[in-house]
Amino acid sequence: MPGVFAQIGMEYGHRYGGTSFELFARISEKNHAHSTLNPLAAYSKRFTLEEIMGDLMIAYPNTRPMCSANCDGAAAAVVVSGAKLKTLSIEQQRRAVKISASVLTTDPWEESCQILPDVNTLTRNAAALAYEQAGVGPSDLDLVELHDCFATAELVHYDNLMLCEVGGAVDFFNSGATWRDGSMPVNVSGGLESKGHPIAATGIANVWEVATHLRGEAADRQIAGAKVGLAHVIGLGSACGVHILEKAA
Template structure:
């Protein structure tokens, strides 16, 4: 029988515009500095020392090999296994998935998932030009659906948004409402890269990146780090952590299916991966979409947030716009989606995103999210995706409930 898995400590840095933050001595804020800050916070939150951690999974997308070791050496050098993780934009939640798997399988009583990213300004690009790119198959398939435009990411997600508009009558304003909501949420998040509120007209009138996606509906490049301490039930009991522990009651990772290449833009950006991962989590947890009050999902672009409403089963296909029109995904609605501000406003340091999502939901379940707090939270849902591809969905509940 699988062991129960609990989040007992979380921590993160403020997400920053690449290269903006400096250390007190004037030196560049580098990834070891980020990892030291987020990891120290997570350990302090758990009330444990690094020498009690038995395994570490460290995620980043851009960096040299064994950067994971260099990062966690800021916390201690105890000889434990340190696994470097790279799964595109779902890297942080993949590290979380692997750490949880170690606890669930009885291989460790306490594990650390840590993620960071030190990014270059501007749109994402390829690092290695002398070999097959992992997204080539997806790009070629999308090129059969839509004219090719660079940068690739907004083109692909924008094409999926256009497909939804054509099929269901969704408007540019519906996508803009997501940007409006998430920027408004971020005003209350001190960890967010942006903390500015905009009008709906501001969102619609911002520079067009790929119609219907304007700049204020696109996640920025970011520097930052997040960390999560996971523990077994016996560890929680021995250290009297039940009062702060949050249980992972369902978790699934999927990668591309044959249906990803069925000729639809939405499946090329992971819709079917999301559906399958969510259904597995609902089956594991015994919870359904109606049982969650707060959701952190992967809004790399506003089009993806709308499509994810439907993939997670918050509504039927084509009904995402109706949720937005009825204000069902913000405070006062059925769910509060991305109270942190989401990737659009909080930022998106690729290796840290999934762990920042976990941190936000842990605070929400503990009732310690300050001005962002969603009332009466009993269960929370997380969704993180990376093209190429992997989707990770995780369900949480308070241990004392």
């Protein structure tokens, strides 16, 4: 799996250029830096670029810190209809977070899709459906928690989730946009690389992260004024889940 996602990142670089071992390592550097503000992360240690690039190579160009962390964990959510919510207390209504999009897709057939899994099309499809369901566009997002199972995966999802223009993921990252102080904070939780990836829990844990910011309860790592966020996961096989959440008005 580190190998497959390494190939996926490399394939993006082959198509659009601009990728390198260092670029992918800098994505990991961002996520580990973000994690230092997250008390629930499995690892909340800052890594320098040299440390990341010098660490144990798992599947080039993914070194160990660039891979999602195996760990234990669980996440749960209670979902309610608007009609029912209106009958609950003011406090319950105040803290409720709207799910304005909830989408699941699988991978449609394409040439070579059974040689190298295509994680791009199904993610782009899920994102498009989600934006349509929610009636928002990528520029409306205040934060994104996406599936950085490996640092190489995060890069392609900038493009797949339409956070940048097609082919523009490298420039987008290099602009600093996806750091927590950038225009599109990505994985302020630390992402799967440092928060951890207890597989079945992740899809709800990243919704928790977004919801927590929308509730204004993210403490030190709060993205100020967050109103709309997107949570994305993708499993090989494949299946992609995208949720868009909005703060209660």
